[in-house]
Amino acid sequence: KVHHRVVVIGGGAAGLGIAARVLHAGITDVAIVEPSDKHYYQPFWTFVGGGVVSREQSVKPMADLIPKGATWIRDAAAEFDPANNSLKTQGGKEISYDYLVVCPGLQIDWDKIPGVKEAVGKDGVCSNYSYDTVNTTWENIRNFKGGNAVFTFPPPPIKCAGAPQKIMYLAEDHFRKHGLRDKSRIIFYCATPTIFSVPKYAISLMEQVVKPRHIEVHFKHNLVELRPASKEAVFKNLDTGDTIVQPYDMIHVVPPMSAPDFLKKSPLGNEGGWVDVSKDTLQHVRYPNVFGIGDASSLPTSKTAAAIRAQSPVLAANLLSVMNGGQPVAKYDGYTSCPLITGYGKLILAEFDYDLKPQETFPFDQGKERYSMYLLKRYIIPAIYWKGLLKGYQWPHPGKA
Ligand code: FAD
Structure with missing residues (x-):
């Protein structure tokens, strides 16, 4: 002892x-x-x-x-x-x-959703949420030829609530720059009722990023099953309990955490x-x-x-x-902060406290996408x-x- x-x-x-x-x-x-x-x-x-x-x-x-x-x-x-x-x-x-x-x-609970643990890292299924799988995200984005790119966000608490959407914005930007945007749908299934907990940044994200870039968002939807053989993801509507079967060409999975x-x-x-x-x-x-x-x-x-x-x-x-x-x-x-990367060279720097009140460091409006904040990150x-x-x-x- x-x-x-x-x-x-x-x-x-x-x-x-x-x-x-x-x-x-x-x-x-x-x-x-x-x-x-x-x-x-x-x-x-x-x-x-x-x-x-x-x-x-x-x-x-x-x-x-x-x-x-x-x-x-x-x-x-x-x-x-x-x-x-x-x-x-x-x-x-x-x-x-x-x-x-x-x-x-x-703790990351990879095994809580049927199909995820076996599939992650293979055949279009990727995740930034571990060192072992993070390279497969870039492989999928780089090799994407068009189709459905699906992104998930489980019920909180999770670490870095912004990370599930940051990677989606980078992927969208990459597809756009490589002439694939017209051939692809970007679909975000988000367990929370809004895109971000702080109203100021939620409005910024919806108005500056989600709507103009035609990202499809389903709020209050949670991934409940992955079917890698048929490349389908099953989401549950948290209000009605109904399920949606969503075909994907690539899916970025954010696993549940506890x-x-x-x-x-x-x-x-x-x-x-x-x-x-x-x-x-x-x-x-x-x-x-x-x-x-x-x-x-x-x-x-x-x-x-x-x-x-x-x-x-x-x-x-x-x-x-x-x-x-x-x-x-x-x-x-x-106090917490979330540097919301909204594309290559673009970032909204969210900073806030327990009351979800912004507590910004810089003397300008951090709710706007900025290159300077991307360099900071x-x-x-x-x-x-x-x-x-x-x-x-x-x-x-x-x-x-
Ligand atoms: P960790 O840094 O996870 O460290 C926990 C440590 O405990 C590990 O070293 C582990 O080995 C050890 N450990 C585990 N079990 C035991 C045990 N039984 N006994 C002893 N030791 C143990 N944060 C930001 O601020 N900005 C961001 O932009 C951001 N982006 C993120 C993006 C992703 C994809 C992820 C996954 C996280 C991100 N985060 C971000 C979150 C940030 O990484 C975490 O909040 C932070 O690392 C938490 O620190 P921690 O010390 O609590 O836990």
């Missing part, structure tokens, strides 16, 4: 930065439990699927990113016993802690399995020495790395305060991610954190 003062579960966008921040504050005994030897910059996968960057540009060895001074426990957390400040790993290790930060990301199974059955999860934290302070609602952040948390905001950028300083401040015998006083306002935000977020440094954002 080993003991560490602070144990962080997950070396993803959230965990690495939190560990670095705690080390910066002079706490020396910090461990990160992380099974993977690679770290993925998932926001790049939209660009990989669109043929803008290579898949290799999204990955770095975990060993190069674990902050200096942290102990890397290369194993997966399996069971939590927060009443005794201890946990077990899949490899059978027992780890105890004074303080715990839980951020293992979310809290990781080991959290669902742990005392740390809420009824959905998400780490049950205060939406203001990120402290666990039942165990004051436990904190949660990122995709695995119950925070009722859109699950993005950009949100973690605003959550990180709040969590670090509150954790350090509690470690010093104080109260968690820093507050997170729900392509070049500046990745640098902020690798050099700022993962290293535990603060970067300006409009959130009040």
Whole structure:
């Protein structure tokens, strides 16, 4: 059995930065439990699927990113016993802690929709939602000869709610530029009732992108079955329960997502399995020495790395305060952002808070498609991610954190 003062579960966008921040504050005994030897910059996968960057540009060895001074426990957390400040790993290790930060990301449920798991990556079925399948998206877009290009969006919560439509806009732009647009239909089956949760950006997307580019949208429709042999997708109307059988030539599938199974059955999860934290302070609602952040948390905001950028300083401040015998006083306002790529060289930068109120960084209307914002997403935000977020440094954002 080993003991560490602070144990962080997950070396993803959230965990690495939190560990670095705690080390910066002079706490020396910090461990990160992380099974993977690679770290993925998932926001790049939209660009990989669109043929803008290579898949290799999204990955770095975990060993190069674990902050200096942290102990890397290369194993997966399996069971939590927060009443005794201890946990077990899949490899059978027992780890105890004074303080715990839980951020293992979310789980992709490929097997929840019949036909998807076997088909993804083959015969016109692709997905940006994993490193293994992301290259097949660009293969499909590049080799498309016309016909039905279908895109899906499952019931939330999912990570990066913009990603299912960003890849559709890139595909549409590519088909248009290659003289295929007249021969193709672009069809979006979206489980939500609107194209985006924030009214300002929903209007922008519908008026500037969806309508003028003749994208067909079916709201409140959910993929319930894939029939790869006949190249058909079955969607259920979430209002009436009726089903539609949609033939496809290519389909970009966004799988359903949920809290990781080991959290669902742990005392740390809420009824959905998400780490049950205060939406203001990120402290666990039942165990004051436990904190949660990122995709695995119950925070009722859109699950993005950009949100973690605003959550990180709040969590670090509150954790350090509690470690010093104080109260968690820093507050997170729900800030999140979604860089909505609307074509090659075009982007609407959505930024908003818990109240779905825009919280824009720039002094111009971010609801308009802009080349400058595309360059920001392509070049500046990745640098902020690798050099700022993962290293535990603060970067300006409009959130009040
Ligand atoms: P992750 O970064 O997923 O990391 C979780 C870590 O926990 C992983 O390293 C994993 O190996 C580890 N882990 C898993 N299980 C265990 C276990 N049992 N024990 C210990 N460790 C474990 N965000 C944006 O801000 N902007 C975007 O444009 C954007 N686009 C996206 C596009 C796509 C296609 C996808 C898939 C995501 C996108 N995101 C975007 C979302 C962003 O990548 C995530 O919100 C972010 O990575 C979440 O960080 P996290 O640390 O919570 O989880």
